[in-house]
Amino acid sequence: MIDKVVGSISEVIKKAGLKDGMTISFHHHLRNGDYLLNMVLDEAAKQGIKDLTLHASSIFECHEPLIEHIKNGVVTQIMCNYMSKTVGSAIASGIMEKPVIFRSHGSRPGDICNGKTHIDIAFIGAPTSDVMGNCTGKRGKTRFGSMGYAMADAEHADTVVVITDNLVEYPMLGASITEDFVDYVVEVESIGDPEGIMSGTTAITRDPVRLRMAQMAVKCIEAAGLLEDGMSFQTGAGGATLAVSVYLKERMLKKGVVGSFIVGGITSYSVDLQQSGCFKALLDVQSFDTGAAADLETNPNHIEVSGRQYASAVGKSSCMTRLDCAMLGATEIDVDFNVNVHTDSTGNIMGGSGGHTDIAEQCRMAVIIAPLFRNRLPIILDHVRVISTQGQYVDVLITEKGVAVNENVVKENRVKDLKAKFIAAGIPVVDIHELKKMAEEICGIPKSAPKGDRVVAEVLGHRGEHVDYIYNVPRS
Amino acid sequence: MIDKVVGSISEVIKKAGLKDGMTISFHHHLRNGDYLLNMVLDEAAKQGIKDLTLHASSIFECHEPLIEHIKNGVVTQIMCNYMSKTVGSAIASGIMEKPVIFRSHGSRPGDICNGKTHIDIAFIGAPTSDVMGNCTGKRGKTRFGSMGYAMADAEHADTVVVITDNLVEYPMLGASITEDFVDYVVEVESIGDPEGIMSGTTAITRDPVRLRMAQMAVKCIEAAGLLEDGMSFQTGAGGATLAVSVYLKERMLKKGVVGSFIVGGITSYSVDLQQSGCFKALLDVQSFDTGAAADLETNPNHIEVSGRQYASAVGKSSCMTRLDCAMLGATEIDVDFNVNVHTDSTGNIMGGSGGHTDIAEQCRMAVIIAPLFRNRLPIILDHVRVISTQGQYVDVLITEKGVAVNENVVKENRVKDLKAKFIAAGIPVVDIHELKKMAEEICGIPKSAPKGDRVVAEVLGHRGEHVDYIYNVPRS
Numbered sequence: 001m002i003d004k005v006v007g008s009i010s011e012v013i014k015k016a017g018l019k020d021g022m023t024i025s026f027h028h029h030l031r032n033g034d035y036l037l038n039m040v041l042d043e044a045a046k047q048g049i050k051d052l053t054l055h056a057s058s059i060f061e062c063h064e065p066l067i068e069h070i071k072n073g074v075v076t077q078i079m080c081n082y083m084s085k086t087v088g089s090a091i092a093s094g095i096m097e098k099p100v101i102f103r104s105h106g107s108r109p110g111d112i113c114n115g116k117t118h119i120d121i122a123f124i125g126a127p128t129s130d131v132m133g134n135c136t137g138k139r140g141k142t143r144f145g146s147m148g149y150a151m152a153d154a155e156h157a158d159t160v161v162v163i164t165d166n167l168v169e170y171p172m173l174g175a176s177i178t179e180d181f182v183d184y185v186v187e188v189e190s191i192g193d194p195e196g197i198m199s200g201t202t203a204i205t206r207d208p209v210r211l212r213m214a215q216m217a218v219k220c221i222e223a224a225g226l227l228e229d230g231m232s233f234q235t236g237a238g239g240a241t242l243a244v245s246v247y248l249k250e251r252m253l254k255k256g257v258v259g260s261f262i263v264g265g266i267t268s269y270s271v272d273l274q275q276s277g278c279f280k281a282l283l284d285v286q287s288f289d290t291g292a293a294a295d296l297e298t299n300p301n302h303i304e305v306s307g308r309q310y311a312s313a314v315g316k317s318s319c320m321t322r323l324d325c326a327m328l329g330a331t332e333i334d335v336d337f338n339v340n341v342h343t344d345s346t347g348n349i350m351g352g353s354g355g356h357t358d359i360a361e362q363c364r365m366a367v368i369i370a371p372l373f374r375n376r377l378p379i380i381l382d383h384v385r386v387i388s389t390q391g392q393y394v395d396v397l398i399t400e401k402g403v404a405v406n407e408n409v410v411k412e413n414r415v416k417d418l419k420a421k422f423i424a425a426g427i428p429v430v431d432i433h434e435l436k437k438m439a440e441e442i443c444g445i446p447k448s449a450p451k452g453d454r455v456v457a458e459v460l461g462h463r464g465e466h467v468d469y470i471y472n473v474p475r476s
Numbered sequence: 477m478i479d480k481v482v483g484s485i486s487e488v489i490k491k492a493g494l495k496d497g498m499t500i501s502f503h504h505h506l507r508n509g510d511y512l513l514n515m516v517l518d519e520a521a522k523q524g525i526k527d528l529t530l531h532a533s534s535i536f537e538c539h540e541p542l543i544e545h546i547k548n549g550v551v552t553q554i555m556c557n558y559m560s561k562t563v564g565s566a567i568a569s570g571i572m573e574k575p576v577i578f579r580s581h582g583s584r585p586g587d588i589c590n591g592k593t594h595i596d597i598a599f600i601g602a603p604t605s606d607v608m609g610n611c612t613g614k615r616g617k618t619r620f621g622s623m624g625y626a627m628a629d630a631e632h633a634d635t636v637v638v639i640t641d642n643l644v645e646y647p648m649l650g651a652s653i654t655e656d657f658v659d660y661v662v663e664v665e666s667i668g669d670p671e672g673i674m675s676g677t678t679a680i681t682r683d684p685v686r687l688r689m690a691q692m693a694v695k696c697i698e699a700a701g702l703l704e705d706g707m708s709f710q711t712g713a714g715g716a717t718l719a720v721s722v723y724l725k726e727r728m729l730k731k732g733v734v735g736s737f738i739v740g741g742i743t744s745y746s747v748d749l750q751q752s753g754c755f756k757a758l759l760d761v762q763s764f765d766t767g768a769a770a771d772l773e774t775n776p777n778h779i780e781v782s783g784r785q786y787a788s789a790v791g792k793s794s795c796m797t798r799l800d801c802a803m804l805g806a807t808e809i810d811v812d813f814n815v816n817v818h819t820d821s822t823g824n825i826m827g828g829s830g831g832h833t834d835i836a837e838q839c840r841m842a843v844i845i846a847p848l849f850r851n852r853l854p855i856i857l858d859h860v861r862v863i864s865t866q867g868q869y870v871d872v873l874i875t876e877k878g879v880a881v882n883e884n885v886v887k888e889n890r891v892k893d894l895k896a897k898f899i900a901a902g903i904p905v906v907d908i909h910e911l912k913k914m915a916e917e918i919c920g921i922p923k924s925a926p927k928g929d930r931v932v933a934e935v936l937g938h939r940g941e942h943v944d945y946i947y948n949v950p951r952s
Contacts, residue, residue, distance in 0.1 A: 001706075002797055002889065132793055160792070169706075170798060171737050171757050173779045180784050180791025230477075230645075261647050281647050303649045308656050315656025316636070317608055321478055322646060413478065 003131035003170070004185045009043045009163065012186050016159045018044060020051045022120040025157060027150035028058035028082070029125070029137055029286060033196020036125040036163055038065050039188070045074045055119055057108060057149045057307075058082035058352070062196065070096055079117065081105050081352050088349030091456055094472040100349075100457035102342065105285070106311030106318070106358035107464040109152035113314045116464060122157035124150045124177065125191040129164035133182025134175035137287075138297040138304075140166035142191050145287025145296045146266070147176040151306040154181040165191045176304060198289050204246060204269070205239030209400045213369050214243035216398050216427070217327055218251050223425035224365055224415045226324045227251065231259040233279070234326040234359055237267055237288045240369045241327040245269040252278040263310065263319045264326075264355060266292045266302070274301060283319050285310040285355075311358035313463045320362035328356055330370045330397075332384040335432050337391030337406040339368060340384040342459060345377050346449040347473040349457065353388050360393040361462045365415045367396045377446055378439035380432060385451070387468040388459060401438050402430030450474050479607035479646070480661045485519050485639065488660050492635045494520060496527045498596040501633060503626035504534035504558070505601070505613055505762055509672015512601040512639055514541050515664070521550045531595055533584060533625045533783075534558035534828070538672065546572055555593065557581050557828050564825030567932055570948040576825075576933035578818065581761070582787030582794070582834035583940040585628035589790045592940060598633035600626045600653065601667040605640035609658025610651035613763075614773040614780075616642035618667050621763025621772045622742070623652040627782040630657040641667045652780055674765050680722060680745070681715030685876045689845050690719035692874050692903070693803055694727050699901035700841055700891045702800045703727065707735040709755070710802040710835060713743055713764045716845045717803040721745040728754040739786065739795045740802075740831060742768045742778070750777060759795050761786040761831075787834035789939045796838035804832055806846045806873075808860040811908050813867030813882040815844060816860040818935060821853050822925040823949040825933065829864050836869040837938045841891045843872045853922055854915035856908060861927070863944040864935060877914050878906030926950050 006012040018024070024044075026037045037056060042065065044052060054075045059066065059082065067090045069075045079101040083091065091100055103111065111117045126147070127140030137147040142165055154160050154177040162177070167187040205211060221227050233248065235241045246269065252259065253276065262270045263283040268291035274282050282302040287293040296302050311320050331351065332340035339360075341351045360366035370379045379399075393411060395418060397404040405419040415421075422429050440446075452472030461467040482488040494500070500520075502513045513532060518541065520528065530551045535542065535558065543566045545551045555577040559567065567576055579587065587593045602623070603616030613623040618641055630636050630653040638653070643663040681687060697703050709724065711717045722745065728735065729752065738746045739759040744767035750758050758778040763769040772778050787796050807827065808816040815836075817827045836842035846855045855875075869887060871894060873880040881895040891897075898905050916922075928948030937943040 002793075004793070132798065169736070171759060171795075173757055173777060178781070178785050179793045179795075179797075180782075180788065183792050260645070281649055283647060301649060305654070306656075309654050312656070316659050317478075317480070317655045319647075319655075321655075322608065 004133055004182060005131050006184045006186050009039055009186055009188065012161050012184050013043055013047060015184060016121050016161055018049055018121055020049055023053040023055050023118060025055040025119045025122040025153045027124065027153060028056065029144040029147060029149065030192035031197050032060040032062045033193035034060065034062055034125065035190060035192045036123055037063055040123050041066065041069050041074060045069055045072065050074055051076045053077040053079065055079045055117065059087050060084050061086050063087055079103065081108055082354050083349055083352055085348060085350035092348045092473045093475065094454055094456060099455045102352050102457055102459045103464065104353040104357045104462055105149065105307055105355040106313060106462050107460055109307035110312040110314035111464045112152040112156045113308055119153055119157035121159045121161060122153035124154060124160065124162050126162050126164040128166045128168055128172060129162045129185055130168050130170040130172035131185060132170050132179040133162045133185050134172045134179045135162050135164065136174060136176045142194050143293050144194055144197055145293030146284040146304040148285035148305055148310055149307045151177060152308055159183045161186060163188055163191055165189060194290055204243045209371060210240040211243055213240055213398050213400055215247050216403060217244045217367055217369055218247040219425065219427055220367060220396060220398065220403060220422060221325055222251065223421050223427055224418060225421065226365060226415065227255065227257055229258050231257065232261045232263065232322060232324045233259060234262065234264045234323055236327060236329055237265055238329045241329055242267065242269055244327045245273055249273050249276055249278055263323060268292055271295045311355055320358055323363040325365040325367060326359045326363045327367050327369055328360060330368045330379065332379055332381055333368055333370060333397055334381045334384045335436060337394040337397065338384045338387045339389040339394060340386045341388040342386045342470060347385055347451060349470060357389040358462045360389045364413050365395045366393060367398060368394055369398045372399045372401055372435060372439040373443050376443045378436065378443050380436040380439060386459060386470050390467065397432060399435055402428040402435060404430055404432035404435055480609055480658060481607050482660045482662050485515055485662055485664065488637050488662050489519055489523060491660060492597050492637055494525055494597055496525055499529040499531050499594060501531040501595045501598045501629045503600065503629060504532065505620040505623060505625065506668035507673050508536040508538045509669035510536065510538055510601065511666060511668045512599055513539055516599050517542065517545050517550060521545055521548065526550055527552045529553040529555065531555045531593065535563050536560050537562050539563055555579065557584055558830050559825055559828055561824060561826035568824045568949045569951065570930055570932060575931050578828050578933055578935045579940065580829040580833045580938055581625065581783055581831040582789060582938050583936055585783035586788040586790035587940045588628040588632045589784055595629055595633035597635045597637060598629035600630060600636065600638050602638050602640040604642045604644055604648060605638045605661055606644050606646045606648035607661060608646050608655040609638045609661050610648040610655045611638050611640065612650060612652045618670050619769050620670055620673055621769030622760040622780040624761035624781055624786055625783045627653060628784055635659045637662060639664055639667055641665060670766055680719045685847060686716040687719055689716055689874050689876055691723050692879060693720045693843055693845055694723040695901065695903055696843060696872055696874065696879060696898060697801050698727065699897050699903055700894060701897065702841060702891065703731065703733055705734050707733065708737045708739065708798060708800045709735060710738065710740045710799055712803060712805055713741055714805045717805055718743065718745055720803045721749055725749050725752055725754055739799060744768055747771045787831055796834060799839040801841040801843060802835045802839045804836060804842060804844050806844045806855065808855060808857055809844055809846060809873060810857045810860045811912060813870040813873065814860045814863045815865040815870060816862045817864045818862045818946060823861055823927060825946065833865040834938045836865045840889050841871045842869060843874060844870055845874045848875045848877055848911060848915040849919050852919045854912065854919050856912040856915060862935060862946050866943065873908060875911055878904040878911060880906055880908035880911055
C-alpha cells in the first residue's frame with residue numbers, strides 16, 4: 001500500500017531535494033519546547049548544505065544552536081515574526097550579513113499566500129499524523145493544540161514534510177493539514193517538549209501595581225462602551241495583560257454580559273472565560289498552554305483558525321475585522337504612541353511583533369498595558385528605538401500612574417471620543433507627555449544606548465509593508 | 477459592526493461587479509433541489525448581462541431554465557462535470573456555439589487550483605452562514621451535508637458570494653468555508669429543496685438480475701484478495717452499485733472484516749456500513765441523501781473532504797490514492813473497456829464523469845457493473861460513442877452473464893492476476909467479446925445512431941487532459 005513514510009530526517013532531506021540557497025520553513029507551536037528546527041538544521045549542516053533561508057514563524061531560546069549554523073554559513077538569512085534574546089542578541093551584534101526580515105503573525109501567512117515569499121520545503125511538526133500526512137496538533141503525547149501558523153506553509157510550499165512522534169493508521173480524521181498538501185512523513189522519537197509551550201506566558205502577576213493596571217484596563221473597556229453582549233476580546237500572555245482576563249470575568253459575570261469571542265493565542269484563562277459563559281467561542285491560532293491545547297481537542301466552542309483567517313490582510317476578512325479590544329504589551333512606547341516590542345532599551349533583539357501590529361491596526365480599541373518604568377528605565381520615550389507597531393493604531397496606554405489616550409488614531413472602526421468617555425467614567429486620563437515626565441522625575445532622563453550604523457533587521461507591518469529598520473548594537 | 481451582508485441577489489450581482497464575459501461558478505450539493513443557479517442566472521439576465529461562462533460542478537433537471545439563457549446569449553459557455561438529460565439533449569442538438577467542457581470531480585478542482593480555469597465570481601449556496609461568510613452545509617433547514625465541491629471555488633475565485641437561507645451570528649463555528657475567502661453574504665428565503673439531493677440516487681434495486689450482479693461484485697472483491705481488514709471501498713449511487721453495499725456488509729460481518737474507509741458520494745447505505753462496524757471512516761465529498769447529511773453533522777467518524785482532497789491530481793495525494801476498489805456504472809462499454817457515461821446510445825448527453833474517471837484511474841480495482849443490454853440495446857460495443865473513462869483504467873466488467881477481466885490495465889497499483897484469482901474462486905470469467913456476442917444474439921446487432929459533424933462538448937480526464945469529443949445529434 002502506498003504511503004509517504006520516510007525513515008529519518010536525514011533521508012527526507014535528501015528525498016525532498018534540499019539544496020544550497022533554498023528556503024525552509026518552520027512553525028512555532030511548540031515554542032520553547034520545539035526540537036524540530038534544531039534537528040533539521042543539524043542534519044542539513046551534516047550534509048554540507050549552505051546558504052539556507054530560515055523562514056520560521058518564531059525563534060526561541062531553545063534554538064540557540066542556530067547561532068552556530070549562522071556562523072558556519074548553513075543559514076544566511078532569517079525571516080521570522082519573533083526572536084527571543086539569545087539568538088536576538090547574536091543578530092543584534094551583527095553576526096549575519098543579510099538583515100533578518102521580521103513580519104507579523106498576519107503578514108507572514110499573507111506574504112506566503114500572495115506569493116511574495118516562496119518556501120521550498122516546509123517542515124511541519126505534528127503531534128499526530130497518519131502515513132499519508134493527515135495531521136493534527138490536537139492529539140498525541142506532544143499535543144500543542146492549534147496548528148494555525150503552519151497552514152499557509154503547508155498550502156504553498158513546494159515540498160511539505162510532516163515530522164511526527166505519533167504515527168497512526170490512515171485515515172486520521174479531523175486533520176488540520178490534509179494529505180493533499182503533504183509529500184513526506186517522518187516518524188521521530190519526539191518532536192518536542194509540550195511543557196515548553198508555556199514559555200513567554202506566565203502565571204498571572206502578583207505584583208499589586210500590575211494588578212491595578214489590569215483592573216484599570218477592565219474599567220477602560222467598560223467606559224469605552226465595549227463591555228456589552230457580543231463583545232470580543234484578545235489578550236497577550238504576559239503577566240499584566242493576562243490578569244485582565246481575571247478581572248474581566250468578574251465584571252462580565254456581575255453585569256451578566258455574554259461576549260462573542262476571544263481570539264488569538266488562547267490560554268487556560270481564555271478557556272475559563274469561555275467555560276464560565278462569558279464568551280461563546282474561542283478562535284485559536286496558537287494554544288498558549290497545555291490546558292488550552294487539551295480544551296481544543298474536546299470543546300466544540302473552541303476552534304482552530306489558520307494564521308490567514310486569524311489576522312492576515314490577504315483574506316477577504318479576518319478574525320481581527322470584528323475584534324473590539326485587545327490588551328497588548330510594549331518594551332518601549334513613545335509620545336506618538338509608537339510601540340517597540342522588538343528590542344530592549346540597549347537595542348538587543350528580544351521579541352517581535354507576533355500579532356501585535358495586526359491586532360492594533362484592526363481592533364476597535366488597542367490598549368497597551370505597561371508600567372512607567374522597568375529596572376529604573378522609563379518606558380515612555382520621545383522616540384522608540386524601533387517601531388514595531390505604529391502609533392496611529394494604538395488607542396490607549398495604561399500605566400500605574402494614569403491612562404493616556406491617543407487622539408491621532410486613524411482607524412475607521414475605532415471607538416470614538418475615548419478621552420471624554422474615560423473622563424466621564426472617572427478614569428485618570430493623563431497626557432502621555434505628563435506620564436513620561438513622571439517617570440523621568442523618578443528615574444532621571446535615560447541615556448540613549450548607542451545605535452550602530454548597520455541594519456541587522458527590517459520590520460514589516462500587517463500588510464507586509466516596510467515599517468522600520470533595526471540597527472546593530474555596537475560592541476563596547 | 478462590520479459585516480458582509482447584502483440585501484438581495486440583484487444587489488450582490490451589482491456589488492460583485494458581474495460583467496459580460498465573466499465566468500461564474502456553482503456547486504451542486506443540492507443536486508436536483510438547487511435553486512441558486514436559476515436565481516442568479518435569472519437576475520443576470522434581467523440586468524442584461526451576456527456572454528457568461530457557467531462553471532458549474534453539475535447541471536440537473538431543475539436547471540432547465542438554463543436553456544433559455546443559452547438561447548438568449550446570457551450563457552455562452554458551460555463547464556461542468558455532469559449534465560442531466562434535458563439540458564444535455566439541448567446541448568447535443570447544437571444550441572450552443574462553444575463546446576461544453578466536461579471535467580471530472582477531480583480535474584475541476586485541480587484546474588481551479590492550478591490556475592487553468594479562472595473564476596470571476598463564485599456563488600456558494602450555504603444552509604448556514606454567519607454575517608462574515610463562515611458557512612457550512614451541515615446545519616440548517618436546507619442541510620445538504622458536505623460542501624466538498626465548493627471549496628476550490630471559494631479559495632480561488634476573485635469574488636465569493638455566499639447565499640444562505642439561515643443567517644446566524646458571528647462567529648459560526650465548524651465552518652467548511654471560512655470568512656477569509658468570502659466577500660459577500662446574501663440571505664434568501666430558500667436556497668433549495670433538500671429532498672432534491674436524492675435525485676440520481678435510488679433505493680436499492682429489486683431487480684433479481686441486478687441483485688445477482690451486486691452479489692457477484694462482492695465475490696470479485698473477495699477473490700481479488702481485497703476483502704480484508706483495512707480495505708477501502710467506493711460505490712456510486714445507482715441501483716445495482718448501491719446494492720453492493722448491502723451484500724458487502726453481510727459478507728464483512730460474517731468474515732469479521734473491519735475496513736478502513738468508504739469515500740465519495742456518501743449514502744445512508746455507507747453510513748449503515750460504517751455504523752455497523754464494517755468501516756472505520758466515511759470520507760464525504762458529497763452527501764447523497766438527507767440521512768448521510770444528517771450523519772455528517774454528528775458522527776465524528778464521518779468527515780467532509782474537499783474535492784481537491786477527494787480526487788484531484790493537483791494534490792500530493794488524494795483519498796483515491798489508497799482506494800482498493802470501486803463499483804462504477806456505464807451507459808456503454810466497449811471491447812477495450814472504454815466506458816461512456818456521458819451520452820445515451822443516440823448520442824444525447826445525459827450524464828458525465830462525475831468522479832468516474834478519477835476513481836477508475838486511481839483505485840486498485842475498478843469494477844463496472846452493467847447489464848448486457850438495456851431496452852434491448854446491447855451495452856457492450858466495438859467502440860463507445862464517447863470515451864468518458866479510458867479502458868486502460870478499468871479492471872473488471874460484471875454482467876449478468878459473466879465477468880470480463882481487462883488484461884491491459886496500466887495502473888501500477890492494480891491488483892494483479894485478477895483473471896486467475898477469479899477463476900480459482902469459481903467466478904464465471906468470460907471474454908468481453910463473448911459477452912458482446914451473447915447480447916447481440918438476444919438483441920441483434922444494434923444500428924449505430926448517426927453522429928453529427930459538430931463538436932458540442934469536449935471530455936477532459938482526471939488530469940485535465942483531452943480524452944474525447946462529443947458530437948451533435950443530427951436532427952432527423
